[in-house]
Amino acid sequence: MASLTISEIRKWFGTNEVLKGVSLAVEAGEFLVLVGPSGCGKSTLLNLIAGLETITSGEIKIGDRVVNNVKPKDRDIAMVFQSYALYPSMNVRKNLAFGLETRGIHKDQIEKTVKRVAAMLQISELLDRKPSQLSGGQRQRVAMGRALARDPVIFLFDEPLSNLDAKLRVEMRTEIKELHQRIKTTIVYVTHDQIEAMTLADRIAVMKDGIIHQFDTPQQLYDNPSNIFVAGFIGSPSMNFIKCKLVKKAKELSVVLENRKGDSFLLPVGKADKSLEKWIDGDVILGIRPERIATGFHEQEGNPQIHEIECAVEVLEPTGPDTLVFVNINGGKVTCRVSPHAAKLPGESMKLMIDMSKALLFDPETQNRIGR
Amino acid sequence: MQIPMRNKLQNPGILHRIENFLPKLVVIPTIAVAAVFIYGFIGWTTYISFTDSRLLPKYELVGFHQYVRLFTNFNLFPPESRWSVAVVNLLIFSVLFIVLCIIIGLLLAIFLDQRIRGEGFFRTIYLYPMALSFIVTGAAWRWILNPDLGIERLIQQLGFGDFTFRWLVDSNMAIYTIVIAAVWQSSGFVLALFLAGLRGIDDSIIKAAKVDGASLPRIYLRIVIPSLRPVFLSAVIILLHISIKSFDLVMVLTRGGPGFSTDMPATFMYAFAFNRGSLAFGAASAVIMFLAVMAIIIPYLYSELRGTRNAR
Amino acid sequence: MRGREPVMVGERSTGAVIGRIIVYSILIVAALYFLIPFFVMAMTSLKTMNDIRTGNLISFPREFTLDAWGKAWSSACTGINCEGVKGYFLNSVQMVIPAVIISTLIGAVNGYVFSKWRFKGSETIFSFLLLGCFIPFQIILLPMSQTLGVLRIGQSIFGLIFVHIVYGLPFTSLFFRNFYVTIPDEIIKAAKIDGAGFFKIFWKIILPVSLPIFVVAIIWQTTQIWNDFLFGVAFSGSDSQPITVALNNLVNTSTGVKEYNVDMAAAIIAGLPTLIVYIVAGKYFLRGLTAGAVKG
Numbered sequence A: 001m002a003s004l005t006i007s008e009i010r011k012w013f014g015t016n017e018v019l020k021g022v023s024l025a026v027e028a029g030e031f032l033v034l035v036g037p038s039g040c041g042k043s044t045l046l047n048l049i050a051g052l053e054t055i056t057s058g059e060i061k062i063g064d065r066v067v068n069n070v071k072p073k074d075r076d077i078a079m080v081f082q083s084y085a086l087y088p089s090m091n092v093r094k095n096l097a098f099g100l101e102t103r104g105i106h107k108d109q110i111e112k113t114v115k116r117v118a119a120m121l122q123i124s125e126l127l128d129r130k131p132s133q134l135s136g137g138q139r140q141r142v143a144m145g146r147a148l149a150r151d152p153v154i155f156l157f158d159e160p161l162s163n164l165d166a167k168l169r170v171e172m173r174t175e176i177k178e179l180h181q182r183i184k185t186t187i188v189y190v191t192h193d194q195i196e197a198m199t200l201a202d203r204i205a206v207m208k209d210g211i212i213h214q215f216d217t218p219q220q221l222y223d224n225p226s227n228i229f230v231a232g233f234i235g236s237p238s239m240n241f242i243k244c245k246l247v248k249k250a251k252e253l254s255v256v257l258e259n260r261k262g263d264s265f266l267l268p269v270g271k272a273d274k275s276l277e278k279w280i281d282g283d284v285i286l287g288i289r290p291e292r293i294a295t296g297f298h299e300q301e302g303n304p305q306i307h308e309i310e311c312a313v314e315v316l317e318p319t320g321p322d323t324l325v326f327v328n329i330n331g332g333k334v335t336c337r338v339s340p341h342a343a344k345l346p347g348e349s350m351k352l353m354i355d356m357s358k359a360l361l362f363d364p365e366t367q368n369r370i371g372r
Numbered sequence B: 001m002q003i004p005m006r007n008k009l010q011n012p013g014i015l016h017r018i019e020n021f022l023p024k025l026v027v028i029p030t031i032a033v034a035a036v037f038i039y040g041f042i043g044w045t046t047y048i049s050f051t052d053s054r055l056l057p058k059y060e061l062v063g064f065h066q067y068v069r070l071f072t073n074f075n076l077f078p079p080e081s082r083w084s085v086a087v088v089n090l091l092i093f094s095v096l097f098i099v100l101c102i103i104i105g106l107l108l109a110i111f112l113d114q115r116i117r118g119e120g121f122f123r124t125i126y127l128y129p130m131a132l133s134f135i136v137t138g139a140a141w142r143w144i145l146n147p148d149l150g151i152e153r154l155i156q157q158l159g160f161g162d163f164t165f166r167w168l169v170d171s172n173m174a175i176y177t178i179v180i181a182a183v184w185q186s187s188g189f190v191l192a193l194f195l196a197g198l199r200g201i202d203d204s205i206i207k208a209a210k211v212d213g214a215s216l217p218r219i220y221l222r223i224v225i226p227s228l229r230p231v232f233l234s235a236v237i238i239l240l241h242i243s244i245k246s247f248d249l250v251m252v253l254t255r256g257g258p259g260f261s262t263d264m265p266a267t268f269m270y271a272f273a274f275n276r277g278s279l280a281f282g283a284a285s286a287v288i289m290f291l292a293v294m295a296i297i298i299p300y301l302y303s304e305l306r307g308t309r310n311a312r
Numbered sequence C: 001m002r003g004r005e006p007v008m009v010g011e012r013s014t015g016a017v018i019g020r021i022i023v024y025s026i027l028i029v030a031a032l033y034f035l036i037p038f039f040v041m042a043m044t045s046l047k048t049m050n051d052i053r054t055g056n057l058i059s060f061p062r063e064f065t066l067d068a069w070g071k072a073w074s075s076a077c078t079g080i081n082c083e084g085v086k087g088y089f090l091n092s093v094q095m096v097i098p099a100v101i102i103s104t105l106i107g108a109v110n111g112y113v114f115s116k117w118r119f120k121g122s123e124t125i126f127s128f129l130l131l132g133c134f135i136p137f138q139i140i141l142l143p144m145s146q147t148l149g150v151l152r153i154g155q156s157i158f159g160l161i162f163v164h165i166v167y168g169l170p171f172t173s174l175f176f177r178n179f180y181v182t183i184p185d186e187i188i189k190a191a192k193i194d195g196a197g198f199f200k201i202f203w204k205i206i207l208p209v210s211l212p213i214f215v216v217a218i219i220w221q222t223t224q225i226w227n228d229f230l231f232g233v234a235f236s237g238s239d240s241q242p243i244t245v246a247l248n249n250l251v252n253t254s255t256g257v258k259e260y261n262v263d264m265a266a267a268i269i270a271g272l273p274t275l276i277v278y279i280v281a282g283k284y285f286l287r288g289l290t291a292g293a294v295k296g
């Protein structure tokens, strides 16, 4: 187990800057998840940590050791790849043993390790099979086994579950989490599935275009995203962003929402304070999660921040436990999550409660969070 | 956490450097060989073509003298100089060769693509000439086209007493015997290209056309064949390339004769450089051949490579 | 291909049946077109000269005889020598085996580097190498014959081996490179992390899965080198000529009485090795053709 410190890493591929100054500090034993859209540089960052690509500038430290010029094999890391990258000509046993053999570890020791890891991942019966004779899930286990056998100080996972079907993915997710709780090795885990990120991570780094936008615990990311990108990326269905006017009435600030019929609603967003002054009588973007617009809330009674609006239902999407209702506010589509029984039919008008205590405001220009 | 080598390689040592350099080291011999024996030699031949070397190479430059010689009396219709005969022959040969190979190859590919029983058997038969050398093919056809005992005799014995077929010794027709043999040898290969192309076509397109009520010939003419365009391009390029290089067949079938009526650039070059002691002149013709091939291949390769890169 | 052109019950009409008959007839006629020349060769090689003068191309021999084969093998005149094609056949064997082995092995390592250990400029270098597949060899004949002379391997089998290795390398490198790019890079990365180096990865991970491409490359090189005529005629001496050159000399000899049966027997002898390769490993043969021709 070792800490990982990344400072001001830049990576150029030819004339293309893929990582634009990334810094991260991962504590020993921590489970870090890197999320971000495709092509944002997650795999590149992982390859740099592994030593598979050279850093253009910056520094990577594993524990107290700067590893910029250390070969992959000497970094004491193990990596699990999206395609599993099992050695096609070797059976599972050989696959697990290969990394140990090249390190000159004694035969008996290797055998013991292979047995232990195989038992841990329940692949003992598969040891004599070739990768081509395994199912996707089994290959995934072998790939993890190969990493585990090495007993490294850091595990690197590059979208290890994205080639599995939905059900298996959820199962393996749980197993990986259990595994981490058992072995407590530092893990850097790349995914673009935000649910995977939320469920697994101690901390999440949200990346886009080679920049880390926010690095925080899952709950913090969910509750206090620092900009529209992070807010929209974390949470499903995605947060609603409603462009609206910020007005000051008495000492209170409110946003103005208007439904398709032209009825407008004034929703208070808190006391007027300096931090928001700049935007008064201008446009802001109201961010509100679908689950904060419903027909009612448990803790509703006496909560002064819950307000009622009325909108015409446009489209319904039942998901089972809830139904998603799409309405039109300020000319844009807004998703609300209501209980299936309360949902009205398309075309009908519906009373909705908005919980403004969790509402966020963003600057339409910079996309950054404002206020509070 | 037993990592024995942990501290050994803190800073990149000499071993480390060698290891980084290893891949380059391994290909350096090939690169050197290619640099000398491909590019260096191309340069060398080009240099010779600007000299007045005869039996032995000489290295004083004489400018474009040999090229001027090549293209004096360069008149294609009717050809006058020996070089223009070679060029005209190449034109006749390549046009006929390409057109016939493509027609035969495409038709057979389409017929073979009709869920034929014994498809593998037919394919094996159609393709075996590709395994033979042009010399063997040429020897066979030289015998078949033999002016006395070959096809002529066969047809005569079938009852057409005054049938004559003496193309092999007819300086106006001999070039076509080379076409016949070359088409026989290469059309199976073109078939294989087209068959692979046909197999790559999305079945659902054809099904959709069927549902729309199109007849089978129409489907082929309007949908299938147009979508084989890249295969046509490859086939033409490859066949053109074979044409320009064709040497073996001419040598074995006609030796460029009668006279020099079936000379092609490749045999022309060989004759002047190796038999008639006119190195520089032969070199000049080789350079022209080289330029012709490159003019065809480089744009093709460029688009191919770019295509695959974009696809990734 | 199943499912294309579903045969519907209603369509099994006379029209459809006639269509099928036409298709098969065309295919059979085409098969005859490809087979008859070989049939003619075989029949002619089994005839006596007398038989040839009185019969025709496709007539059966009145008496089957292997005399022509014997003569072609050991006593026919190829140019000035009258010892049959035996010696030349062996020359070709001696030339093909080392040339194929060496060019294939080097090509494998090259392909490995150009696909899995790319370095700055390696793609460019590779495309320059690739161009070597296309040059008309006339452009290198003169310098090569000079160079072989300087290296003192002119007019010898060694010289031919050398030439075939040099100009086979672009092809073999291309084959292996195109095969190895289909192996995911992640496998190499995993092996690097597991501590394997350049040669270990090649030996333990790449080579064990390379059998198909070795077959393709070996077959391609064998047929190319066996069938080569240009290098053979340009660079061999009278005692190092390959079989193709000998066959050409045989059929083009203008001295004495032409013995077409001997010519045909010699032609079949010259064609047999590659023909056998084709029949045994046709699939790989075709793969090499398309890979060698289309992409390079």
Ligand SMILES: Nc1ncnc2c1ncn2[C@@H]1O[C@H](COP(=O)(O)OP(=O)(O)OP(=O)(O)O)[C@@H](O)[C@H]1O
Pocket: A013, A016, A018, A036, A037, A038, A039, A040, A041, A042, A043, A044, A045, A192
């Ligand atoms: N070897 C390379 N040479 C040039 N560009 C590269 C190379 N590897 C990656 N890139 C580019 O760097 C960018 C980031 O790639 P990277 O693989 O890190 O993305 P990613 O975040 O892992 O995406 P995904 O979620 O799709 O795996 C992409 O635009 C990619 O095209």
Ligand SMILES: [Mg+2]
Pocket: A042, A043, A044, A158
């Ligand atoms: Mg990735």
